Amino acid sequence: MTNVASQPRYFSILCTGSALAGDLTGCQPREQRLRRQHAILRLERLWALANVFASSDDNSMPTSGIRGISYAQTQAGKIETKGAKHADSQYQLLSRQIQYGAIGMYGAVAGVLRFWDSRTMQLTPDLGDKLGKAFLRETKIPAEIQRAALSDEPVPISMLTEWGNRAHISSDSGDEESDCLNTALHLNPVRSRMARTLFDNPAQDDEPELIRIQRIVKDLTGDAQNADLQEGCTIILCYEKVYRLLLMGFERLLRRCKDEGEVPVAALRGDRVFGRVRHDLPRLVDELLEAIDRVQTAYYRNDHDRLDDVRWFVEAAAQAAPDSDAFVRALIVRHRDVQQGKIDKGRRKLPWIDGSGNSLRLTLTHIGGRRDVVEDPDQIAPHYYRLAATDNLIRASRMS
Template identity: 40%
Template sequence: MARYMARQATAAARPRDDAFIPFLTAYDPSDLPGTSVDPLGFDRGYNFLGDQILPGLTNVARQPRYFGLLCAGVSLAPAPSGRSAVDRDAREECILRLERLWALANVLAAEGEPPLGVRGVRYAQAERNALARDGRRSTGSRFRLLGRQVQYGVLGIYGNVAAGMRLVDRASLTLSADYGEALGAAFLDETGTPYTVREAARDPDREVGIDALRSWGTRAGIAVPASEGEARLLLQALELDETRRRMARALGRWRAKNGESELARLARIRERLTAADVDLAQAIAAIVAYEACYRWALLGFERVLWLCEAAGAVELRDLAADDVLASVGSGLVGAALELESCISAATAPGFQTGLVRMQDVRAFLAAASRSGGSAGEIALAVLSRHADVQHGKFDRGRRKSPWLEVQGTCVSLTLARASEVRGEPRSPDDVRPHEYRTASADALLFAGDEVTQ
């Protein structure tokens, strides 16, 4: 237990530029159920650019221990029966049972505040409290973890990334012979997963002792560094993709500085890349330019939203006189020109052939630039774009409504709205940029550091 608490303290002392853990936000819709908020339709282009530097990763899959847990769950599943659908369902249930037991083990081992990053931690806490209240010394795996565990737990959040790292075949939920099987075995063996936990994952009617779970949590918990075998396999899987390998090594060479934003770090790395990584340098330049466009455009939208808040509507003439919207007009024009320059300079074949994923955003930016940059015209361009984006989304078969509508000489709020900005938006710095998966890559690299030091 002393070693576990020391590891908890070490983890808490690490520099945390990633203290905000994104989940179901506008900033990374990949590998998540449903659709993101994304009021101006920038997500498709954003994900395309993310694929140019760290393909296969997502922002939310940033806890390395979950990959071993996923592979361990598959490895404990029943042997194939020859019926693929039945086999997959059996593997899925085994994974879900192991995940529930592991989440509970984390909570039992932590004793105080729940460990950061455990999905469904509140459900696990509720089960721990129920066990204590009832005086039970053992538990099964039938308690609830998350509202929809398949979508929001290890399968939904880590499944696609595990497939991209050649650990798991997601269609059949089977392990790859080269990495997945070895990682599952390393997790089970190197964390000393008790026999009773393995059996409770296989059989929903089996129980495991609370003390055994607590002890396992001190070895297998999310705050405990990955074991040597786990870390080695995760690093190897990270580097399977050639582009991802080169970018990961650049991230490892130039670690984040205290207080440095992700975009600033990427720009710093770009300046140091050699000719061998020109495609990465060009992609990073496009990312920085794209985020400038995104932040200016969203500032314009959020500004109109904010101006409407007090009375529920704002006159078009007041929008035309707004100083912030005037700055958006000039700022967006300049950012759009810089983005087009970066796109023209990008020579990687994969970049140019994939540009269709940015086509609609580029068309919007071109139309906004043609408006002349006046406050009133830029506001109308942004609102028109928002309406088009919302009408392309569906909820239970119905088109979604825009958050703002032009009605005669004014712009009015609708009931369907959300905002990513707190307070009065006045600068693009008030808009949080997208995240580009570097925290997930850093987590895998850090896991390797733990076992090589």
């Protein structure tokens, strides 16, 4: 799961849409993909509308998590204003439905879970096809809606509403649907063990993810079977401390430039907030590197090279920390390299701060930014580790 792919029911929509495209034997590969794609897109639009209609009759059924829900609500409003009795899939859902809807946001994850081949959108016979047919049966998709997913024909709103109640994003998964999700969840042994760990350590009310991860580290102490999970969670906690501290330092540079226009590098030598970053960084970097070097399990040792770039930077930053000017340069160079690694409309992104010469100033590419003054790492949001999204999949799979 990802921070945007957090609703397991979307896997059922993908698989059902692909299944509705039917047997495409004899069609060229490109034609097969297009037919499956069109069926999925239409079904997704109909399903979004069905959710809106169902929720309008029952306020206890929230529609949060539906991609492009505001588009579907707008379309439902137009239909209601006209007093129409039928609706079809011919409306815009999202600015670019393929990229930002079910296919773009859930397609890759569906491939990892072995529901389908994301390149061809062809379902796996043992899992994806089974899930699509299960959702078809258990939510009792009317024949009219099945045809509408293939031909844009109108469907009675009453029928969409009834199906929306059965297939709602907030409704429980069916027996066969949950069985398929459970199988996919446990296909990968590491994913399976982490899911079990999350199940055994459920989130508490309003608990930040990092606090939950801290509890998990303690719970896994002495558990040889899950030593790799404990190692990974420990590295996460150490990494986040370094990340949030360094980002606080960079936010300080942005704030000074925003307030003063141009800031001499030498002026940061006596900056209280920047001084805290320089003081605390070496210790936190040592803790992170120790956590990485302490790894014993093959699962993480085999992928150590993926941390090389991060390790190089934090080591260099920690070494530069005693010298304020050198530390500023280390942050500016890293920011420039990260920005240039991003492509926007065919061009590399430019840095937000111009650090040429002996002064810092904002570039024209920096727009907006934080309004508050960051003086503590706790003000920096950590990365999102998708625990809530995984919890959703665990619930939908009915793990026990």
